[in-house]
Structure formats: structure tokens, C-alpha cells
Amino acid sequence: MKMSLFQGIVLGAFVLAAIVGVIVFATFQGGPNPATDIGTVVIWGALPKVEVDAALTEVRRTDLTLKGVSYVAKDANTLRSELVSAIAQGNAPDMVLISQENLYSLLKVIEPIPATTLAERTFKDAFITGGEVYLAPDGSSTAGVPFLVDPLVLFENRAILSSSGIATAPATWEGLTGLVPLIATKTPTGNVSRALIALGTYANVHNARGILSALFLQAGVPISTISTAGLRRADLGVSQAQGSPAGQAVLRFYTQFADSSKVSYTWNASLPDSQSRFLTGDLALYLGYASEADYFRQANPNLDFDLAPLPQLATSGTKTTYGLVYAFVIPRGSKNPTGAYKAAVALTGLAAGQAASLATHMAPADRTLLASKPSNADLAVAYASALYAKSWLSPAPADTDSVFSAMITNVTSGRLSIEAALASAESLLSALLQQ
Numbered sequence: 001m002k003m004s005l006f007q008g009i010v011l012g013a014f015v016l017a018a019i020v021g022v023i024v025f026a027t028f029q030g031g032p033n034p035a036t037d038i039g040t041v042v043i044w045g046a047l048p049k050v051e052v053d054a055a056l057t058e059v060r061r062t063d064l065t066l067k068g069v070s071y072v073a074k075d076a077n078t079l080r081s082e083l084v085s086a087i088a089q090g091n092a093p094d095m096v097l098i099s100q101e102n103l104y105s106l107l108k109v110i111e112p113i114p115a116t117t118l119a120e121r122t123f124k125d126a127f128i129t130g131g132e133v134y135l136a137p138d139g140s141s142t143a144g145v146p147f148l149v150d151p152l153v154l155f156e157n158r159a160i161l162s163s164s165g166i167a168t169a170p171a172t173w174e175g176l177t178g179l180v181p182l183i184a185t186k187t188p189t190g191n192v193s194r195a196l197i198a199l200g201t202y203a204n205v206h207n208a209r210g211i212l213s214a215l216f217l218q219a220g221v222p223i224s225t226i227s228t229a230g231l232r233r234a235d236l237g238v239s240q241a242q243g244s245p246a247g248q249a250v251l252r253f254y255t256q257f258a259d260s261s262k263v264s265y266t267w268n269a270s271l272p273d274s275q276s277r278f279l280t281g282d283l284a285l286y287l288g289y290a291s292e293a294d295y296f297r298q299a300n301p302n303l304d305f306d307l308a309p310l311p312q313l314a315t316s317g318t319k320t321t322y323g324l325v326y327a328f329v330i331p332r333g334s335k336n337p338t339g340a341y342k343a344a345v346a347l348t349g350l351a352a353g354q355a356a357s358l359a360t361h362m363a364p365a366d367r368t369l370l371a372s373k374p375s376n377a378d379l380a381v382a383y384a385s386a387l388y389a390k391s392w393l394s395p396a397p398a399d400t401d402s403v404f405s406a407m408i409t410n411v412t413s414g415r416l417s418i419e420a421a422l423a424s425a426e427s428l429l430s431a432l433l434q435q
Contacts, residue, residue, distance in 0.1 A: 200258025
């Protein structure tokens with residue numbers, strides 16, 4: 001039977017519809033789609049596996065291309081050595097989740113993301129200012145895609161403050177200093193039995209590296225810089241054209257709390273670690289990262305505490321805190337760098353960003369996500385602080401600790417003047433940044 005032209009067109013349309021239906025059915029529930037499938041991506045990082053997996057699980061609900069993405073938790077102390085060894089053996093992961101404190105030590109084994117893939121303007125519009133430490137100075141590339149930020153905040157023991165007649169935590173460092181006589185108590189032998197805040201020493205001040213970083217940055221001291229020729233050096237505010245050098249003011253302020261001859265004396269090197277001191281209720285104020293709130297609530301459910309923004313300088317018109325900015329970086333030797341970048345973009349999106357924030361008790365690094373304030377009281381402080389968190393390109397954490405610890409000890413022991421201790425620290429940091 002001979003078909004008319006009209007019948008042929010109709011039949012062809014049905015056949016085409018049937019073919020399209022088969023294709024849609026095959027790809028709808030995660031069928032192979034070479035154009036969008038990310039493939040296998042193995043991520044290494046020092047954050048707990050359960051926290052990152054929570055973000056992965058959430059984003060997979062709407063993005064099946066991430067089905068091949070997995071996370072392996074590593075010890076932060078051995079992550080660098082393991083990564084270098086894996087690259088040398090041809091077994092590198094596809095992506096690594098690090099904070100900026102590990103960025104400098106890994107720069108030589110990271111594959112930069114070119115500006116043609118992630119432009120400088122796009123980066124700055126999307127992520128917090130603290131994440132710009134990952135940008136190349138000339139804007140030609142970025143070392144990573146920011147994911148989370150853990151800002152330094154103030155933890156307050158509400159029971160101690162209220163029983164001392166203090167209604168709210170101090171908003172300025174100047175106001176904090178005046179609280180020492182109201183809260184700090186000493187034994188007959190002069191030892192501190194209850195402290196206002198842990199400052200002045202280094203080894204037993206939890207997060208001392210971050211605290212000093214915050215104080216320097218608040219004072220306008222960049223800590224590290226890079227010249228147009230690419231030379232990195234430290235800048236601890238040793239000199240100043242007029243008035244007292246900013247770096248000296250920071251060091252003088254920090255060490256006064258461990259000077260028994262000062263009215264601000266409230267801490268010394270013989271006391272336990274400040275985190276454990278706060279946990280047991282013997283420390284009124286604790287400077288810690290926002291993510292530590294979960295630790296305190298689980299370790300001591302009876303501890304009555306709250307979070308507040310980090311105190312600021314009374315004379316400053318802008319706010320600054322220090323933050324650990326976690327980002328996804330692609331190591332050299334990654335077998336799937338394209339898929340790794342696509343996974344990083346997906347994991348910094350709305351669903352994954354919110355899930356990761358809830359799981360880690362950190363704030364997302366994405367500006368759009370920070371615009372929506374969470375109902376959780378702890379996260380509300382973290383989100384607000386993340387917007388003005390800053391960072392700096394530092395040597396490896398252990399090396400920075402060595403320099404900062406020596407600087408503080410040189411002052412508190414009387415071995416060096418504040419000016420000399422600061423100059424020595426700046427010289428040592430510069431040497432580390434030029435290795």
C-alpha cells in the first residue's frame with residue numbers, strides 16, 4: 001500500500017518521538033551522559049569524613065553527575081608529605097581540600113586554575129575577601145575554589161559574666177582589658193585560679209597563631225606581602241613613619257596579659273591549655289574558631305556559653321577577624337582535573353554549601369549563601385564574621401608557630417625588647433617565605 005506524503009511525515013514524526021523517548025529514559029536516572037558526567041574524582045582533605053560526606057550526599061540528590069566523587073580524610077600533620085609521595089608515585093588524588101595555612105607549602109604541587117576558566121572578577125564577586133589569598137597576584141590564575149570559612153570568634157562563659165555583673169561580651173579590645181579586675185581571681189600565692197581570657201603566652205593559648213594573625217590584621221599589618229617581581233616577604237609592622245609602629249602595639253597588647261606587674265595580668269605559662277580551661281568553666285572568655293562550638297556542646301553539655309564576634313579596635317571604622325578559608329585545589333598528577341574542577345564548582349553551590357555549613361559548623365565562602373542568615377544562633381555569628389574574615393599567605397603552620405612562639409617568649413622572658421623580638425620574627429618569616 002502506497003503512503004501519501006502526509007502519512008509519511010506523520011509516521012516519521014512518531015518514529016523520531018520514540019527515539020527521543022528512549023534517549024530521555026536512558027539518561028534520566030543517571031544513565032551515562034559523556035557531555036556532563038564528572039567521572040571519578042577522589043578528594044583528600046583534613047576535615048572529618050562524615051562532615052564532607054554530608055555535603056556530597058546532599059548535592060547528589062539533585063546532581064547525579066557527582067556519583068563518582070568520594071572523599072578520603074587525612075591527618076592534617078601528614079597530608080603534605082602523603083600528597084607529595086602520591087604525586088611522585090603517580091597515585092595523586094584528583095582534588096585536595098586545604099586551608100590557606102597549608103597553601104604556601106603546597107604551591108609547587110598545585111595545578112593553577114587559569115583565568116580563562118575562573119576569571120578574577122568572577123572569583124571576587126563570588127567569594128569572600130579572605131578567599132583572595134588563593135588568587136595569583138597578577139590575576140592570571142587561582143590556586144583553588146573556596147568552600148568554607150571558619151572565622152575566629154569570641155566564646156563567652158555566660159555564667160561567669162552574669163555573676164560578675166557583666167551583661168554582654170566586650171565588643172572592643174579596650175573594653176575587654178577593663179574587665180580583668182572584675183573577673184580574674186588569684187590564689188594567695190599569686191597564681192591565676194580563674195582567668196578572664198587566655199592571652200600573653202603561646203604554647204598554652206589554643207589558636208595562638210590565629211589570634212596573633214587577627215590582631216596584626218586588625219592593626220593594618222599585612223603579615224606577608226609580595227612584590228611586583230614576585231618576591232615574598234614578611235611585614236609585621238616593625239616600622240612606621242609617624243607614631244608607634246603598629247606591630248609593636250600588637251605585641252605590647254598581647255603580652256601584657258601575662259605580665260604579673262600589670263593590672264591586665266590574667267594568664268601565665270603554667271596554666272593548662274586554654275581550650276580545656278574554658279571547657280571546665282575556669283575561663284570567662286575564649287578566642288576560638290566558630291566550628292569549636294560543636295565540640296564544647298558535646299564535651300560538656302552543662303557549659304553555659306555563647307558566641308560573639310571577635311572584639312575590634314575601638315578606633316577602627318571597619319571590622320576584621322582571621323579565618324581559616326578551606327578551598328578545593330587540584331594537585332599536579334590529577335587523573336581527572338576537568339572533572340575535579342566541575343566537582344569543586346558543584347560542591348560550592350547552594351545545596352552543598354548549606355549542607356557543609358551545617359555539618360562542619362563553619363560558614364560557606366560563597367557570598368550569595370552568606371546573604372541568607374541562618375536561624376542557628378552559632379552559625380549566625382559565623383556567617384556575619386565570615387564576611388569580614390581575612391587571611392594571609394603563611395609558611396607551614398609548624399614553621400609559623402615556631403616563629404610566633406619565639407617572638408612571644410623573647411618578650412615575656414625579657415630576653416629581647418618588643419622592637420627587637422618583632423624585627424627578629426619578621427626576618428625569620430621572610431626567610432621562610434623565600435624558600
